[in-house]
Amino acid sequence: MKALLINGSPRxxxxxxxxxxxxxxxxxxxxxxxxxxxxxxxNIRGCIACRKCREIxxxxxDDIVNEVAPKLAEADAFVIGAPVYYASPAGGAISFLDRxxxxxxxxxxxxxxGAAVVTCRRGGNTSSFxxxxxxxxxxxxxxxxxxxxxxxxxxxxxxVLLDKEGLQTMRTLGKNIAFMVKSIALGKEKYGLxxxxxxxxxxxxx
Numbered sequence: 001m002k003a004l005l006i007n008g009s010p011r012x013x014x015x016x017x018x019x020x021x022x023x024x025x026x027x028x029x030x031x032x033x034x035x036x037x038x039x040x041x042x043n044i045r046g047c048i049a050c051r052k053c054r055e056i057x058x059x060x061x062d063d064i065v066n067e068v069a070p071k072l073a074e075a076d077a078f079v080i081g082a083p084v085y086y087a088s089p090a091g092g093a094i095s096f097l098d099r100x101x102x103x104x105x106x107x108x109x110x111x112x113x114g115a116a117v118v119t120c121r122r123g124g125n126t127s128s129f130x131x132x133x134x135x136x137x138x139x140x141x142x143x144x145x146x147x148x149x150x151x152x153x154x155x156x157x158x159x160v161l162l163d164k165e166g167l168q169t170m171r172t173l174g175k176n177i178a179f180m181v182k183s184i185a186l187g188k189e190k191y192g193l194x195x196x197x198x199x200x201x202x203x204x205x206x
Contacts, residue, residue: 001033001181002076003027003033003034003035003113003181004035004071004072004075004077005024005036005037005079006081006096007020007036007038007040008039008080008081009090009119010040012040013157014156015083015157015159016040016081016082016119017038018152018160019119019160019167020081020170022167022170023170023171024036024174025174026171026175027174030175030179032177032181037064039064039068039092040082040093041092042063042096044064044096045095046095047102049102053102054105058103059100059102064096065099072100072107076112076184076185077112077113077114077177077181078112078115078136079114079115079116080097080116080117080135082117082128083119083120084128086124087123088128089118094131097135101138101139109139109140110140110193110194110196111142111184113142113143113180113184114133114136114142114143115143115173116150117150117151117170119151119152119160120151122153125149125151129150142184144177145173145176146169146173147169148165149169150169151169152170153166
């Protein structure tokens with residue numbers, strides 16, 4: 001069983017990494033194989049809605065998004081970590097997610113466990129957390145929660161290490177993700193995935 005962790009912070013080893021690393025250690029202790037990828041320092045342009053991915057099966061901009069897509073296909077759990085910038089997730093993380101999720105509509109994400117991890121110095125954490133979770137709820141991905149919202153506080157890594165409640169929240173999240181992944185695997189084996197209807201698209205309401 002695999003969990004894919006994405007560090008959407010421009011800073012490789014700071015607050016977001018510290019939170020994700022605590023989560024990774026717990027996942028591995030629960031027998032879940034993990035991979036942590038740093039994308040926040042990449043030059044990731046936003047989606048331009050060209051829909052070329054429908055023809056070629058990948059994003060037309062051949063960068064880290066296309067490198068991560070097959071890893072998402074193999075993963076049982078997907079975690080995005082991002083710092084707060086102006087009460088919203090860092091822009092690189094958003095550009096990455098927009099293009100990753102739009103260009104992989106051919107990958108069935110049903111029952112892949114999703115989780116968002118947010119880091120902040122002081123505020124904007126819950127609004128950022130809400131933005132990140134919407135990628136999962138549009139993709140039939142159950143969201144893993146913890147004993148508190150999945151966030152840590154600190155302006156730098158050593159301050160995050162002082163946030164004992166935040167680190168405990170990461171460990172609890174790791175245990176919950178592991179339980180969900182294992183339980184869903186058993187459910188898929190016994191019952192299979194939920195039957196899907198063909199998508200219906202409506203552009204307006206009567």
